[in-house]
Amino acid sequence: MDNQNELFPPATSELAKKKAELAPENIEAWRNFSKTVFKAGALDEKTKQLIAIAxxxxxxxxxxxxxxxxxxxxxxxxxxxxxxxIWVASEMRAGAAYAHASIAMDEIEKKS
Structure with a gap:
């Protein structure tokens, strides 16, 4: 399924080059940051990629x-x-919505 091109422009090397040319120092800093973050350290590279996916x-x-x-x-x-x-990410996102219900409950209690 390749419907993503209907909503989002494809990530092409040409587009990446154009974006880099508009802010060369920033893209270089970003690339160095990214390389550093995803290097094996206390977490191995596979674990870091799973975190990134989530x-x-x-x-x-x-x-x-x-x-x-x-x-x-x-x-x-x-x-x-x-x-x-992805399921861990889903649970965390749903859990955050439920946890934030405390804010709504606080407002409900104020009006009661």
Missing amino acids: VAHVTQCPYCIRSHTSQAMRKGVTGEQIMEA
């Missing part, structure tokens, strides 16, 4: 989902691990 689903970034899923699979992450990470 966060990408919470932030709803289609480009990040595609990129980090692809990178994770190149690192040896399985489809099952990816789906499990």
Whole structure:
């Protein structure tokens, strides 16, 4: 299924080059930051990619989902691990909505 092009422009190397040319220092800093963040450290690269996939689903970034899923699979992450990470992200997003109900409850209590 490749319907993403209907809502979002494709991420092409040409577009990336044009964006980089408009802010070369910023893109260089971003690339260095990204390389540093995703290097193995206390967490291995596979774990970092699974975290990125989960966060990408919470932030709803289609480009990040595609990129980090692809990178994770190149690192040896399985489809099952990816789906499990997505379910963790789903639970956290739903849990946050429920947790924020306390704010609404606080307002309800003030009006009672």
